[in-house]
Structure formats: structure tokens, C-alpha cells
Amino acid sequence: MACENEYSHLIHKYLDEEMTLLEKKKLENHLLHCADCSGHLRELRKTVAIVQSASHMEAPKDFTANVMKQLPKETRTNQWKTWTRRHPYLITAAVFFLVFIMSVSSIWTGGQKEIIVQGDGHFVVDEERGVVIIPEGEVISGDITVRNGDIEIAGEVNGSITVINGELIYSDLTNGENYLASTGHVAGEINEINQVFGWLWFHIKSFFSDVINVFN
Amino acid sequence: MDAVVKKIIIEVKKGDQQAFSELVEIYKDKVYQVAYRMLGNAHEAQDVAQEAFLRAYTNLETYDINRKFSTWLFRIATNLAIDRIRKKKPDFHLEDQVAGTEDLNYYSQIATDEALPEDQVVKFEMQEWVQNEIMMLPPKYRSAIILKYMEDLSLKEISEILNLPVATVKTRIHRGREALRKRLRDS
Ligand SMILES: [Zn+2]
Numbered sequence: 091m092a093c094e095n096e097y098s099h100l101i102h103k104y105l106d107e108e109m110t111l112l113e114k115k116k117l118e119n120h121l122l123h124c125a126d127c128s129g130h131l132r133e134l135r136k137t138v139a140i141v142q143s144a145s146h147m148e149a150p151k152d153f154t155a156n157v158m159k160q161l162p163k164e165t166r167t168n169q170w171k172t173w174t175r176r177h178p179y180l181i182t183a184a185v186f187f188l189v190f191i192m193s194v195s196s197i198w199t200g201g202q203k204e205i206i207v208q209g210d211g212h213f214v215v216d217e218e219r220g221v222v223i224i225p226e227g228e229v230i231s232g233d234i235t236v237r238n239g240d241i242e243i244a245g246e247v248n249g250s251i252t253v254i255n256g257e258l259i260y261s262d263l264t265n266g267e268n269y270l271a272s273t274g275h276v277a278g279e280i281n282e283i284n285q286v287f288g289w290l291w292f293h294i295k296s297f298f299s300d301v302i303n304v305f306n
Numbered sequence: 307m308d309a310v311v312k313k314i315i316i317e318v319k320k321g322d323q324q325a326f327s328e329l330v331e332i333y334k335d336k337v338y339q340v341a342y343r344m345l346g347n348a349h350e351a352q353d354v355a356q357e358a359f360l361r362a363y364t365n366l367e368t369y370d371i372n373r374k375f376s377t378w379l380f381r382i383a384t385n386l387a388i389d390r391i392r393k394k395k396p397d398f399h400l401e402d403q404v405a406g407t408e409d410l411n412y413y414s415q416i417a418t419d420e421a422l423p424e425d426q427v428v429k430f431e432m433q434e435w436v437q438n439e440i441m442m443l444p445p446k447y448r449s450a451i452i453l454k455y456m457e458d459l460s461l462k463e464i465s466e467i468l469n470l471p472v473a474t475v476k477t478r479i480h481r482g483r484e485a486l487r488k489r490l491r492d493s
Contacts, residue, residue, distance in 0.1 A: 102480040130487075137487045141455045144436040149338035150352055154330045157359045161323060 097127045105134055209234030221259060233278065243276065250278030311375050319366060330359050333376060336457060337383045343452040344387035346441045354390055358383035380457070380467045384449050391445050439486055447482035454479050 100117050103109050109117070121128045205215060207222050211230035214223040222236045226244040233249035234241070240256040251258065258280055311332065317325035337358055342351035361382050362369070369378050440448055453464045461479075465472045 098484070099480075102483065105483075106476070106479075133487045133491055134483060137483060137490055138455060140432070140490075141436055141440070141451065141486065144433050144456060146456075147335065147339040147342055149334040149355065150348075153334050153338065153352070153356070154327050156352075157330050157334075157356050158323075158327050160356065160360055161326065161363055 093124055093126050097124075098130070101127065101131050101134065104131065105138075205239035206237040207234070207239075208236075215239075220256070247276045247278070250281065251276060252281045308374070312371060315366070315369070315371060315375065318363070326363055329362075329375075333379055334359075336376070337379060339456060340380060340383050340452060341387050343437070343440055343456055344384065344445070344448060345390060346437060350390060354386045355383065358386055361386070374463070377463055377466050380453070380459075380463075381469070384453075384467055388445055388449065439489055442489065443482055443485055447478050447485065450475055450478035451482040451486070 097117070097120065100109075100113070104114065104117055121131065205217070205220060205222065207213065207215065209230050210232050211234075212225070212228045213230070213234075214225060215221075216223060219240075220238070221240045221242050224230060224234075224241070224243045224245040224247065228245035230245070230247045230249065233252070234247055235252040235254070236256055237254040238256065239253075240259050241251060241253055242259040243251075311329065314325050314328050318329070334355070338351055338355040341354040341358070342348065345351050345354060358379065362379055365382075369375070440451065443451065449468060450464060453459045453467060454461075459467070461472050461475050465475045468475065470478075
């Protein structure tokens with residue numbers, strides 16, 4: 091036991107590999123003959139091995155999100171600066187996409203198609219403008235569906251209006267905000283189904299396959 | 307690695323808050339481990355580890371980019387953990403500690419077996435044992451042992467983290483190691 095106290099410091103130095111060659115030789119010699127000291131070293135080595143064997147721990151799953159939530163709020167200008175710095179390509183893509191939508195829309199509206207009207211009542215078809223007109227004083231008794239054309243209502247529609255590939259035109263917008271009053275009366279729902287989006291998708295797909303061909 | 311961390315820190319300093327999440331991702335496990343080993347429970351460990359990152363963020367201006375970021379971060383984390391221990395237990399002494407007895411049988415079994423069993427259950431109990439023993443150490447030895455043997459840091463790094471001379475760190479590691487060994491032998 092007395093030996094243990096005397097050699098304890100040396101044994102720790104030995105373990106940390108901080109001895110001169112001479113010190114090392116002396117201790118190793120002593121260890122050969124002293125069971126206490128060699129036991130001490132063995133126990134220390136085992137202790138270290140056990141502590142090291144404790145496998146590494148992982149932070150909880152939501153750790154990063156929790157930290158980020160608690161950070162002081164960024165200023166707006168910083169957020170924008172940061173965003174543009176991190177996503178320059180996204181801005182380019184957004185601008186490009188806008189141009190793309192406009193050109194596809196023009197392809198779409200340029201195509202001539204026959205106007206089809208389904209409904210019960212008197213209406214006028216202005217072929218030149220591509221508009222179906224419900225004149226003032228006229229009443230459509232049920233629903234009306236217009237395909238490939240716009241609809242302008244001065245009279246009344248008792249049912250719903252569905253416009254496919256066209257839109258509802260208010261006959262008089264000059265009156266200001268309350269334009270519904272200046273148009274005819276519509277009892278049901280107004281649905282505008284724009285197949286431009288269907289077209290758009292088709293064009294996007296063919297556009298990107300073209301782009302890929304170009305790059306290949 | 308250091309170059310990547312440097313780049314992220316420059317981004318954060320420019321005002322890119324989102325870039326900070328990359329730093330958290332890189333160091334969260336290490337910081338959490340230090341906090342857990344120091345405090346011995348998951349709830350407080352998460353608290354302290356998160357607080358360490360928040361402090362790092364708000365004090366980033368004071369961080370010297372030419373020094374190792376992990377050292378600075380560990381320093382914040384260990385200081386917070388030690389503060390937490392002090393608040394919990396104002397008079398902490400090694401002598402006050404009474405050994406838990408529930409793990410002792412298991413422990414002597416490990417101690418006498420040369421080869422450690424590979425079984426997962428055993429591994430888990432081993433983890434618990436190590437944690438229990440580390441919790442028995444006074445905080446100043448505990449932090450030195452954790453940083454040395456669990457985070458695998460050099461004496462120089464530990465001395466910077468704990469703001470102590472290398473010689474003092476060595477002494478603390480020796481004493482911590484000795485205390486653990488005695489418990490291993492006496493149990
Ligand atoms: Zn001896």
C-alpha cells in the first residue's frame with residue numbers, strides 16, 4: 091500500500107505516455123516485481139477503457155429545430171438578403187417561369203376554336219370577339235355553359251354559369267367598384283375553368299424534353 | 307472541416323441566421339453529450355445544450371475566427387453545465403457522495419471478466435454504470451474526464467475549454483481516473 095502511494099503519480103505519467111525513456115525503464119522494472127503497482131496500472135487501464143466504451147450520444151431529433159426557433163428574430167432586410175444570397179438560381183427560375191406562362195397563354199389564345207353554348211334562353215354570339223352575350227332584359231332559365239369563348243351578361247341567369255376556356259366579362263366596369271350592379275343578375279355559381287393550365291403542363295413537358303435534348 | 311465551419315460562421319455573421327442551423331447540426335451531438343455526462347439527465351442536458359447554442363449565436367461577435375470554434379462552444383457548454391450543477395447542489399463534495407448499491411454486483415462481474423460481453427442489454431447497463439460513476443465525481447474532475455475520454459480532446463484543448471493550465475488539467479484527470487478506479491476496485 092505504501093508502494094502504491096509512492097508510485098501512483100509515476101503510474102499516471104506512464105499511462106499518459108509522458109515519461110522519459112529512463113523513467114519508463116525504471117518503472118517497468120518495478121512493475122515486473124511489484125504486484126500492487128502492476129495491479130494498479132491494470133485497473134487504471136480498465137477504468138479508462140470502460141469510460142471510453144460509453145458510446146457516443148445523440149442529441150434529440152428536434153434539437154436543431156428547437157434551437158433555431160429560439161434564436162432572436164432576423165430583420166426583414168436580412169431575411170431577404172439572406173434568401174437572395176442562398177437562392178440566386180430560384181429568382182432566375184421565377185422570372186423565367188413568368189415569361190414562359192405569358193408566351194404559352196398567347197399560344198393558347200391565338201388558336202381559333204368554335205364557340206359552344208349550352209343553355210336555355212336568348213343569347214347572342216359575337217363571333218368576332220368570341221363572346222356570348224346575354225342581352226339586357228333576357229333571362230336564361232337554367233344553367234349556361236360556354237366553351238371556347240367569354241360570356242358577357244347584361245340580362246339574368248337563373249342557374250349557374252360555367253365558362254370553359256373563357257371568362258366572365260362584366261359589361262360595364264366604368265361604374266367603379268360595384269360592377270355587379272351594372273351587369274345582369276346571376277342566381278347560381280360562376281365557374282371559370284381554364285384549360286390553359288392543362289395546356290401549360292403539356293407545353294412545360296415538351297419544353298423541358300427539348301431543353302434536355304439541346305443539352306445532350 | 308475547420309474551413310467549412312469558418313465559412314458557415316462568416317455567413318452567420320453577415321446575417322444569415324439559417325446558416326447557424328448547419329453549425330448546430332455539426333456540433334449538437336458533442337455538445338449534448340458533454341451536457342448529459344455532466345448533468346446525468348436528458349431533460350437538463352437538452353436545456354443546457356440548447357442554451358449553449360443560443361449563447362454562441364448571440365455572442366458570435368466575440369468569437370475569434372482564428373481559434374477553434376468547438377473549443378469556444380464547449381467552453382460555453384461546460385460553464386453552463388457547471389453553473390447548473392452549482393445551483394442544484396450548493397455544497398458539493400466528494401465525501402458527501404454515497405455509492406449507489408444497485409449496480410455493484412453487475413460491476414464486480416464486469417471487473418473480474420477480462421472480456422467485456424457484447425450483448426446490447428449488457429452494453430446498456432454498462433452505459434448506465436459509467437454514467438453513474440461519472441456523476442459521483444466532483445464537477446471539476448467530471449468535466450476533465452468527460453472532455454478527455456468521451457470527447458477525445460487533447461490536454462491543450464481541455465485547458466482552453468476549462469480555462470486552466472495544462473498541468474492542472476492533468477492533475478484533475480489523474481484524480482478523476484484514480485477516483486473511478488477505486489470505485490471499480492472497491493465495489
Ligand atoms: Zn510497487
